[in-house]
Amino acid sequence: MRTEISDLDQLRATPDLRGAVLTGLDLTSEDLRGPLDGALFLGCVLSPALQRRAEAAGALTFPVIPDVPYDVYRTRLYTPAELFAGFDPTNPASYTDTLDARVYRHSRHLGTRPDPLHALAERLHDHAITEALDEVLTGKPVAVMGGHALSRDSTGYRAAVDLGVALGKADFTVLTGGGPGAMEAVPLGVRLADRTTVDDVLTHISRAPRFGADDESIGHWLAAFPTDLPTTATPRTIGIPTWFYGHEPPNPACEVHAKYFANSVREEGLLTVATGGIVYTPGKAGTVQEVFQDFCQNYYGSVGPAAPMVFLGKDFWLNEVPAAPLVQQLARGREAEQWIIVTDDVDEALALLTSYQAG
Numbered sequence: 001m002r003t004e005i006s007d008l009d010q011l012r013a014t015p016d017l018r019g020a021v022l023t024g025l026d027l028t029s030e031d032l033r034g035p036l037d038g039a040l041f042l043g044c045v046l047s048p049a050l051q052r053r054a055e056a057a058g059a060l061t062f063p064v065i066p067d068v069p070y071d072v073y074r075t076r077l078y079t080p081a082e083l084f085a086g087f088d089p090t091n092p093a094s095y096t097d098t099l100d101a102r103v104y105r106h107s108r109h110l111g112t113r114p115d116p117l118h119a120l121a122e123r124l125h126d127h128a129i130t131e132a133l134d135e136v137l138t139g140k141p142v143a144v145m146g147g148h149a150l151s152r153d154s155t156g157y158r159a160a161v162d163l164g165v166a167l168g169k170a171d172f173t174v175l176t177g178g179g180p181g182a183m184e185a186v187p188l189g190v191r192l193a194d195r196t197t198v199d200d201v202l203t204h205i206s207r208a209p210r211f212g213a214d215d216e217s218i219g220h221w222l223a224a225f226p227t228d229l230p231t232t233a234t235p236r237t238i239g240i241p242t243w244f245y246g247h248e249p250p251n252p253a254c255e256v257h258a259k260y261f262a263n264s265v266r267e268e269g270l271l272t273v274a275t276g277g278i279v280y281t282p283g284k285a286g287t288v289q290e291v292f293q294d295f296c297q298n299y300y301g302s303v304g305p306a307a308p309m310v311f312l313g314k315d316f317w318l319n320e321v322p323a324a325p326l327v328q329q330l331a332r333g334r335e336a337e338q339w340i341i342v343t344d345d346v347d348e349a350l351a352l353l354t355s356y357q358a359g
Contacts, residue, residue: 006023024044027041070125079257083257133273137173141275146160146281148183148286149180152205157202160281163189166189179250227252238256242261276308278310288323295336308339311340314342
C-alpha cells in the first residue's frame with residue numbers, strides 16, 4: 001500500500017519516498033535526498049533539480065491544473081463552511097460568490113463534454129473525493145434515499161426528520177444524496193437526536209421552505225438554517241451530491257460532503273459505500289433509479305454481500321410506485337430476499353438494519 005503524504009511535517013518524517021503519493025506540496029525549498037523510485041507527485045511544485053531527480057527515478061508528476069476554481073487533488077471531503085465560504089446571511093444574493101456556486105458556473109460553462117484538460121481535471125478531482133470518502137467511512141453506513149422536492153414545512157419533511165432522529169439515536173452513520181428535501185431532513189434529524197428542540201428548529205427553517213432558480217432564493221433558503229448543530233469527531237452525516245445537478249445546492253445539514261462532477265460515479269459510489277443497507281422513502285424517478293441500481297448490486301453480489309433494502313411507506317411502494325413487489329419477485333430464493341422489507345414502521349426498519357449490523 002502506498003504511503004500518502006499531504007503535509008510537510010509528514011514528508012520530513014518519511015525519508016524513503018519510494019512508491020509514495022505526495023499531494024499539493026510546495027517542494028521548492030525541500031531537500032529530498034532519499035530514493036524517489038515510483039513516487040507519485042500530485043499537484044506539487046518541484047524545483048528544476050528535484051524534477052530531474054524524480055524523472056530519473058521513474059516518478060510521475062501530475063502538475064497543478066490552471067484556471068479551475070477547485071482543488072483538483074484535494075485530500076479531504078468538503079464541509080458546508082468551505083462550500084458556502086463568503087456567504088453572508090444578511091445578503092442572500094452573496095450565495096453567488098461561494099465556492100459551490102462558482103464551481104457550478106464553471107462546470108456549466110464547460111458543458112457536458114469539456115475539453116480534454118478540464119475533463120481530466122474533473123476525473124482526478126472525483127477520484128480524490130472517492131479516496132477521501134473511504135478514509136472517513138467506518139463500520140456499515142446506512143443510506144437514506146428520497147425526494148428532493150420535499151419542502152421544509154411539509155409532513156413528509158417532518159417524517160424524514162423523525163427517521164433521522166431514530167437513526168441518530170441508534171448510532172448509525174447516515175449517508176444521503178446531499179441535496180434538499182429528504183436528503184436534508186434525515187441528517188438534520190440525526191444531528192438533533194440528542195436534543196429536544198426539533199420543533200423549534202423546524203419552525204425556524206420553515207420560514208424558507210424551498211428555494212427557486214436564482215442564487216438569491218438559494219441564499220434565503222441557506223440563511224434560514226441553524227449554524228449551531230452538534231458535530232462529531234468522525235462524521236455521522238455525509239452527503240454525496242453532484243455539480244451535475246448543481247442548481248440544487250448541497251444541504252447544510254450534513255457534516256461533510258463528497259461532492260462529485262460525474263453523476264454516474266456519484267450514484268454508483270453512494271450505493272456501493274452504503275454497506276449497512278438503504279432506506280427508501282417516497283421519491284420520484286431518481287429514487288426509483290437508485291432502487292434498481294442497488295438491487296442489481298445485491299442480486300449479483302458484485303460489491304459484497306446483499307444488504308438491506310427498506311421500503312418505508314407501504315402504500316407508496318406497493319401501489320403508487322410499485323417498485324417493491326418487482327424487487328421482491330426478483331429476489332425470491334436468493335440471499336437478498338431476507339433483507340428486503342416494505343413497512344410503515346420505523347422501529348421495524350431499524351430492527352432489520354440493526355440485525356444486519358450485528359451479523
